[in-house]
Amino acid sequence: MGRDNKKKSKRQNGHKQGNGDTYKGRLDVTRSGMGFVIVEELDDDILIRPNDFNSALHGDTVRVEVIPARDGKRMQGAVVQVIERKQSEFIGKLQVSKGFGFVVGGEGDRKTPDIFIPESAFNGATEGDRVVARVKDWATGTGKRPTGEIVTVLSPEDTNDIAMKEILLESGFPLEFPDDVLEETARIPDIIPQEEIEKRRDFRKILTFTIDPVDAKDFDDALSIRVLKNGNYEIGVHIADVGHYVAPGTALDENAYSKATSVYLPDRVNPMLPEHISNVLCSLRPHEDKLTFSAVFEMTPKGKVEGYWLGKTIIHSDHRFTYEDVQEIIETQEGHLRDEVLLLNSIARRLRKKRFDAGAINFSSQEVRFKLDEKGKPIGIVVKESKESHQLIEEFMLLANKYVAEHVGKIKVNKKPVPFPYRVHDLPSEEKLLPFMAFARKFGHKFDMSSPEKIAESFNGMLQDAHGKPEQHVLEQLGIRTMAKAVYTTENIGHYGLGFPDYCHFTSPIRRYPDILVHRILLSILENDIEIDKKMEEKCRHSSERERAAMEAERAANKYKQVEYMSDYMGEEFDGVISGVSAFGFWVETVDHKCEGMVSVTSLIDYDEFRLVQEDYSLVGQRSGRTFRMGDRVRIKVIAANLDKRTLDYEWVMTPAELEAETARKSKKGGSTKSARRRKKGDDPDF
Template sequence: MTKKKEKKQKNSSQKKTYKGIVDVTRSGMAFVVVEGLDSDIMVKQKNLNSALDGDEVLVDVIRQGKSMGRMEGHVTDVLTRKKTEFTGTIQLSKTFAFLVPEKGAWLPDIYIPENSLKGAKDGDRAVVKIVAWGEKTRKPVGEIVEILDATNANDLAMKEILVESGFPLQWPKDVLDELAAMPGAGNLNAKDREGRKDFSKILTFTIDPVDARDFDDAISIRRLKNGMLEIGVHIADVSHYVQPNTALDKEAEHRATSVYLPDRVLPMLPEKISNELCSLRPHEDHLCFSCVFQMDDKAKVKQYWMGRTIIHSRHRFTYEEVQEIIQTGEGPYFEEVLLLNKLSQTLRAARFKAGAINFSSQEVRFQLDENAKPVGVKVNQSDESHQLIEELMLLANRTVAEYVSKQKVNTHPIPFPYRVHDTPDEEKMHVFAVFAGKFGYKFDATSPETIATSFNKMLTLVQGKPEQHVLETLGIRTMAKAIYTSDNIGHYGLGFPHYCHFTSPIRRYPDVMVHRILAQVLEGEAKIDKLLEKRCKHSSDMERKAMEAERAANKYKQVEYMQDFIGQTFEGIVSGVAHFGFWVETVFAKCEGLVSVHGLREDYKHSETDYALVGLRTGRRIRIGDKVTIRVVGASLPKRQLDYELVEEGSDLPPLKKGGRSERVERRDGSKKTGKAPQTKSRKKKK
């Protein structure tokens, strides 16, 4: 054997193959992320072998860096496609076409044969699904799913955001076929009712947003003969209709979550399931999976029962209606509502006393006109009506998780999709503690428990003070992200050693998994799901993608809204800093834009420990939480980007008037006028 052949054979025998996820950077360079490896495997574009961002692949290491540095690889097989639908522009020839993706998408043009064009014209925007890859060319072949209406800019933008995030716009034919075979809502037969505890005669009602159409939870309440209160948390029994390994189940698992954009909801389940069969509408019998508690008047749980039920909701409340009952003591079922509120507030106080962190939360929503154009902003605070439902849902979630955690199969714990939240990162916590100390707030970081206590003390003391916004914002950023996993490390933020998601199976796939496993346990037939951790990871990934889509859509609406205020000045709060500039969120509309350092009067350096930009000449600090005045100078819808400039003291602009707005307004034609802050109109959110 020649030395050349011997060396080749030796290298071949040492070749390593790994399984991982492709991560394509903005520059187009790709890496395969392998769990357990210290560094990712670099893959050049020519060696991706049709793999795309997010795909699960097998990769061979073809080159090892010097001194065990960065490995280079070649993708040998694509195991799972993360995404199959893409948006772009049609380039039409006589008998075929290509979909040309957006610049920077790092996707080859998709070939579309004539019989898959569906009437598309040259230059049309479209959604295309990849159905095959050429054997020789390794180029994608696709079919048109939907031709997008370029005249409706908002609809086009929202759909492109969803597709970019990996969420399909339409239901596959096999899913629609399964739906067609299902009975209509309200048609419960004897088999549906079999083996269920009947709660239909017990007072039950729902509490949801005014524009909700899918009611996936209901509350029942009654006083028992022994003097105890029976509180039922009833959740739509989605798993009764969505059976494992059906087309409907596979599609739900792939989507993993519903996506909520400003003007629409892309549901995890088709409307026949989410808004009809499983929506707990009033005055109808519905199938539920329930967690029922016996508790005393001090909210101490004495015993509980879990199982499948039948309920009949007597009334559909909105949060606003319940809040009015709480405040006035008058309204439908006011005695029961007030009692439930008292129990929930007791549970809430006990939770914080036990170590939960009391971060306040607010939801910012755009008010849209009939064309989905933003005309105003509404900030929803968490009030007692929301907390009533929240605390009962938390009680059910942790009770289910705690119960299943004690069950075993052949002496082994049952794999279960826990919702976990890790303790804060030590380095981030140290930086934050030093920063909070500059405002006089002391942090005891000796243990997770003392950190939680310090956080709650600070959050109480900071209320109404100038530094409240910055400390609340940065405090949240020190926290880890909650995820789904079978490794039960507990939920730090809630202070629960056991926690899961049981209460929203219409919009979250992990809840469906929880229902199935709980049903198996209750029936004494628990099974080991070897793919559960993979499903958990996928659900966590899709949850993150849904949040990114929601942020992108909200940003689009922010830009669309602020387009009308180019040249106007606003009071804002510095919401983030970087070496190239800082972000400001306007007070009146909560719209965030970037102030570039290039537009400032002096050079600045970025101080990570102070969360600030520091002027090299004057030492002036621009820090997160600072109040500033900005002028809107740019609003790009294609880039979803707002550009602001800092209005410095001594500039030619008039001083800011009370309310945060200069009355000087610059028209788009360059002329000037005076104006008042825009009036907002309330409207019901479309779904």
Template sequence: MSKRTKKNKSPDTGKKMYTGRLEVSRGGMGFVIVEGLEKDILIRPDRMSTALNGDEVRIEVRGHRDNNKRQEGEIIAILHRKQSEFSGHIEVHPHFAFMIPDSEKMPVDIYIPLHLLNGAKDGDHAMVRIVEWTGKTKNPVGEVVSVLTDESMNEIAMQGLLVENGFPLSFPDDVLEEAARYPEGIDKAELKQRRDMRGTLTMTIDPVDAKDFDDALSFKALKGGWYEVGVHIADVSHYVLPDSLLDKEAYRRATSVYLPDRVSPMLPERLSNELCSLRPNEDKYTFSAIFTINKQGKVKDTWIGKTVIHSDRRFAYEDVQEMIEGADGDHKKELMLLNGMAQALRAERFSKGAINFSSQEVRFKLDETGKPIGIVVKESKEAHQLIEEFMLLANRTIAEYVGNIRNKDKPVPFPYRVHDVPDEDKLKMFTVFAAHFGIRFDLTTPENIARSFNKMLASVQGKPEQHVLEQLGIRTMAKAVYTTENIGHYGLGFEHYCHFTSPIRRYPDVLVHRILQQCLTTSIHPIKNLEAQCRHCSDQERRAMETERAANKYKQVEYIQEYVGDEFEAVISGVATFGFWAETVAHKCEGLVPVNDLNDIDHFEFLENEYALVGRSTGLRFAMGDKVKVRVVAANLVKRQIDYALAETPQSARKGGAIKRGRPAKNEKSRTSKKRK
């Protein structure tokens, strides 16, 4: 991808200046990530001004550190705040008030003049927006945006996570008003501009609790063993027009965020759950890729354009999976044909270099207050793969179509979804580890690396080392991002790829729809600053993933705290100098076993290349993928941390029987490591 850096010279000093994103470590040291620079730029705490973690900043380079020649700098301007609203508790004094933030990422309290309390009282939990903060004052000035009337820990935690990562809790009134203006139903004049697919059998397949239906499949038998399969995507761009209030708000969010008990949508409910959602028995505007395809997944012809559909049936994944496994149901014949095509597409994809990493998803069973009462680990089954393969086919087809078009002898600027080859250093370390299990990698070409991964994944299916090799293999991979520079998608094995199929919840898909329509009408007007928009969408996607992970961790901690003192089978999921992380087999709850708690067994050394702690005297190993039995010692909701203790020494270290470790007395305080993953 592009290695251009954001750099210019200061007119006053002649020193180098850069623009980048600030990341603040737990120790308070800052690092500015600049696109195109191999090393981040160090920012010491006294040179950060009022910048916070995640802010886009301008810095001036002031020298180098001696040890690794990392550049040092000073923040001279804050270009964009990642977060301007914070949650916390209000303290009211006679002449002023303060908000004490919940998040450690906000290092100072927020000063609130009494006239900006907006009804908040001493002790209230509230959302506060920063209205002024200059380098001349230590504390920012803020105003109360809302008081959280529901004081449940869950509500405070979930809202706090969204705000902490820069996702608003509500839509502005003018955005809601703009969304409300659009009428229901289909306009006759608009219908004439579209292909009418309402007479073709059309179905949606989604999670059982889904409300925003992005995509639908249509099916019709043709002559000679061919079939017409349509991939129909909600036409969000019909409603969200460029530079409208809806568009600006959707771009700002760039993605929906899915938490265990709620969705923070990219679009207001009027659009996401009503007008754009492909609900059954309703006529809807869609953007479609319609394929002429046979049972073997061979595509003979493709039509791309705007359509109107009528969904005849809504299926949950579980409904379709039951039919795949033998049950009867509506439209089973058509669904089985679609599943056969999907499996053929899947097999062809892997034969051409796609990497077959399996995926698991943790879902929570919640009571009416949002408290987890159960955890279900879901794996991708054929019903999920049915939808996945047709969505991949549509995304690849759209990217190929636009990628082959030229505008004034130049490629059309387009937001590709790209995935680079694995990191060379990480890959070398991984192959050394994999060799312990008799697995050899061919690193001569990217294609051979992919084949080696697939060969490994097939060979370890069902074996004890499967989980650890899959997890470590995934960590060698680059992160998929949006960019106008098409380098292909390595993990999928595609030369061209984009996101076209989920415009209700992803802004890049909206951009793809707009550009695609221009290409179809040959009236191409390149979108300005498209690469910057791609970077923003990639950043927002990363923040959404961080929010979702933190919310899932909160729910896991909330669930496991009911089992303090109980023992569980677990698998070691990570290793460090200060201990190892273990993940329970039954519900994927991860916690730390501190190395200090192992001192009565042996003194342990961390072997980085082997992802293991090894005892100096006993030779006992705690390595990634090993099975262990752990006892729950503590569960801290505020820090979202679980502490385990080793309940039983593994078989490899036993001498004359198992060595049981006694439970602590009820009044014994748990030991919690200060270092975390």
């Protein structure tokens, strides 16, 4: 948005209340307790002091009254209204008085409110219990405490479970479904009526199967395949028809929209929909008739799409594959439904090559999974890479998403496009790209910035050239950081990373609300009964925000498990790779476990004074010239693990070669090597 347009939006969105303009935005409370309201239309955030929160908490959508900035000072304000609460459930300790009690949260960096609980709402909790309390009345502006009820009493010894629940609640994801949602779910019939079957294209006699993770229960996509008389193949991408069960305006739908996504933590799933829907009614389980919404393609053996059909279907999955099953078939060329799996993989390979030839960027991905004991404590870490079995499914899902978006994009109502939740990905910003290009040039990689297509081509060339080399990991990490974040919006600017001019999310409606919206709009187009949703952009923004919150929760939970895992290795040494640098130290990710911790610059003070060289992503010693650069391999020792803050502290350890070089350097200067020897043994507490 240009600056002139921003000024226009400010005038339109801000309005007078009292002495200053008011704006709607999201309150972000920092670790220090200071608040900032982020307003989309403003260039700068609005500073809110803790006394001016007016009961608002971190993440709440608020209306803020602005105190005009003077003499170049930062714009400040006060919250005058809480529009939407991010969090309504909190974990704390019950403190009981006669006839009532309070649930008191921890002090923490973002202190939660004390919640008044009438004795009738204790629900079995007693003095000192750790509980989950749900706020029923915030009593904003009255000076009174919020009033609530206890919904769960937590087991005091299960700290792991409490930590995961706190992460979900802090991110605004309730732990349980409201009663009205569960009641609506219970009323949904399990049996598919015959009249519904007759409305749909019947795929039940066509070979169909699913491919999912070994521990998955919510199978939301299946593939079907058959040979046509002309020698081409009919390949169906069948997606769970969640919209059949989740109707607009119901409590079930409103709750799903509020969450907007399922959240996948290391030891649990916080589902967007009740498990009876996600794991039973809609899950495309083998040997059961299931209602689906499908994208069906006629394809040549070389993967060219000759035609497609979109519509409601019914399927009957013949087999449930895991990714491991399919990978074994691909690698051994043997196994159940071998010919069909290999054929689909051959077509997926061609689709993938075509995508990258057309400008998609080929970043590789790794997934870290924890092996957990019965109490959720991590006892091992497995690093999984994307293999051909994953890519097989990925390519057909991308194909369906692309064709659905293209189909909808052609439709006009009153010469205007239909409001639709496109999944878009903007070009990388020049501000982030230029320093990355300068860094990549040090490894011999040149970028052509003459067009977006040439930039993508340069990225792919760099990734291909760097594959297997020491710099591969750092260039991939930094390359990803230059990229914009993909979001949902009605403004279709295309998906740069995938190289698609039109793209949406159609294939995962069990776990993503935008997919449900896509299904509804597509159905209205197919039935020629289009309703224009004027709030679609607002729904897109909400879905993008909830997606970010889920990702933050997943990162926080993974970090907690990393800290929990590494706390058993206090004082032990590991090989690592520098994964980030700042003026106050550098982060190291262990090679074997992918567990990231910080080496503080203060722990290096006996060796040298280090300064940050931002354009080189490095810390450089002022006297010695010693460099710690992102991507360098280093040896570290685990010295601290803080579960509350989810942080790991590492100490840099000299290798024998580094110790020898340091000894020689100090000898030349007449310095003692005693300190260096002590540090190698781990006896020096200051290093």
